[in-house]
Amino acid sequence: MKSSTKDNAEGKMHQVKGKIKEIAGKLSDNPDLEAEGTGEKIAGEVQEKIGQVKKVLGK
Template structure:
């Protein structure tokens, strides 16, 4: 798998994991878990964008 595609796939995975943590934090009234989920979701989006850029550049 090319680097750009790998980054996009890993980014999507982190986004999903982050969303699950965020919802679990809300349901259990755990602000720390909710914040971790939000941070992981944002990191996943960034990683996905990096993958898109790498794909455009041909890396």
């Protein structure tokens, strides 16, 4: 699997996991879990963008 494809897939996975944690934190009134989910979601978005850049650059 190409590095760019792997980054895109992992980025999407982290976004989904982060969104689930964020929602679980809101439902359980746990601000720490909600913040952790938000952070993971943002990290996933960044990783996905890195994959897109690698694809454009041909890496």
